[in-house]
Amino acid sequence: MKALVYHGPGEKSLDERPLPKLVTATDAIVRVTRTTICGTDLHILRGDVPTCQPGRVLGHEGVGVIQEVGAAVTAFVPGDRVLISCISSCGKCDACRRGMYSHCSTGGWILGNKIDGTQAEFVRIPHADTSLYRLPAGVDEEALVMLSDILPTGFECGVLNGRVQPGSTVAIVGAGPIGLAALLTAQFYSPAQIIMVDRDRHRLDVARTFGASACIDIARTDPVAEALRLTDGAGVDCAVEAVGGPSTFELCEDIVAAGGTIANVGVHGVKADLHLEALWDRNITITTRLVDTVSTPMLLKTVRAGRLQPEQLITHRFALERVLDAYDTFAHAADTGALKVIIEVAQIA
Numbered sequence: 001m002k003a004l005v006y007h008g009p010g011e012k013s014l015d016e017r018p019l020p021k022l023v024t025a026t027d028a029i030v031r032v033t034r035t036t037i038c039g040t041d042l043h044i045l046r047g048d049v050p051t052c053q054p055g056r057v058l059g060h061e062g063v064g065v066i067q068e069v070g071a072a073v074t075a076f077v078p079g080d081r082v083l084i085s086c087i088s089s090c091g092k093c094d095a096c097r098r099g100m101y102s103h104c105s106t107g108g109w110i111l112g113n114k115i116d117g118t119q120a121e122f123v124r125i126p127h128a129d130t131s132l133y134r135l136p137a138g139v140d141e142e143a144l145v146m147l148s149d150i151l152p153t154g155f156e157c158g159v160l161n162g163r164v165q166p167g168s169t170v171a172i173v174g175a176g177p178i179g180l181a182a183l184l185t186a187q188f189y190s191p192a193q194i195i196m197v198d199r200d201r202h203r204l205d206v207a208r209t210f211g212a213s214a215c216i217d218i219a220r221t222d223p224v225a226e227a228l229r230l231t232d233g234a235g236v237d238c239a240v241e242a243v244g245g246p247s248t249f250e251l252c253e254d255i256v257a258a259g260g261t262i263a264n265v266g267v268h269g270v271k272a273d274l275h276l277e278a279l280w281d282r283n284i285t286i287t288t289r290l291v292d293t294v295s296t297p298m299l300l301k302t303v304r305a306g307r308l309q310p311e312q313l314i315t316h317r318f319a320l321e322r323v324l325d326a327y328d329t330f331a332h333a334a335d336t337g338a339l340k341v342i343i344e345v346a347q348i349a
């Protein structure tokens with residue numbers, strides 16, 4: 001089969017690989033129909049993720065069709081159409097019993113990291129019963145790829161951890177796919193304001209069409225002064241960090257209101273300063289999280305009910321044969337306007 005393989009920092013290629021086989025009785029083999037590229041894949045290619053070793057098939061998002069199941073899989077049979085979660089979970093270990101699937105003792109974020117991933121014609125999914133979701137009838141299958149990672153991540157790490165409430169003020173720093181996913185799902189709670197902060201004007205324009213009440217272009221405006229002006233000097237109740245850098249995290253420290261929450265979503269490779277000299281008396285909360293995908297069933301229902309349109313996030317489509325072009329397009333988003341790039345692996349029946 002064809003698969004996109006990581007060969008060490010800066011190196012990747014579309015290779016011919018053997019078909020994956022069932023390893024344990026709880027595995028399933030899924031024939032991938034659609035997958036996508038995540039910002040995390042670019043981190044891997046920069047060498048930022050040491051758990052991902054050369055030779056690994058990348059990708060942790062996708063939809064497909066069950067090809068084969070192990071003897072212990074009871075929830076799925078060959079032919080079932082499924083959503084692949086970026087998080088694999090056994091459902092039985094201490095972390096899973098607490099709903100913290102991201103820290104499953106034999107799962108977590110392993111797809112396209114510690115085991116071969118979804119940017120391939122077939123993928124082995126461990127703990128299939130608890131790591132796959134049946135696709136609801138009558139929804140746009142391709143759009144559901146957005147539910148593998150970015151929508152649950154934006155919602156759980158940004159909106160839920162950020163305690164977004166009716167009437168609250170929210171700033172989302174970073175208007176990439178994850179920040180936009182947080183913007184879409186924050187609106188479940190009717191906050192009074194959602195302020196998007198970025199330096200890419202195209203992404204801010206998109207954010208406005210997705211429901212942002214204000215946009216701050218940090219290339220042109222002092223973001224702290226503008227966020228304070230927009231909130232009558234109070235700052236925001238919820239500051240979501242959706243970039244993964246020291247300056248964007250410190251911006252959240254500067255704009256969070258007394259009693260507010262900084263909800264970190266970004267993947268950080270270097271340290272950020274915590275200004276306790278300014279924050280010690282501000283009653284704030286700082287949260288971190290790796291997505292658990294506990295909200296995936298709820299998000300599937302909102303899509304089915306038309307309350308969420310994940311297809312809004314898709315800007316480009318490429319056949320698997322052109323996956324290297326897809327990476328180029330996604331990596332140069334400032335020039336290409338790319339948000340999420342769909343890789344068409346096989347026909348959707």
Ligand SMILES: [Zn+2]
Pocket residue numbers: 038039040060086149150
């Ligand atoms: Zn991802």
Ligand SMILES: [Zn+2]
Pocket residue numbers: 089090091092093094095096103104105106107
């Ligand atoms: Zn577990």
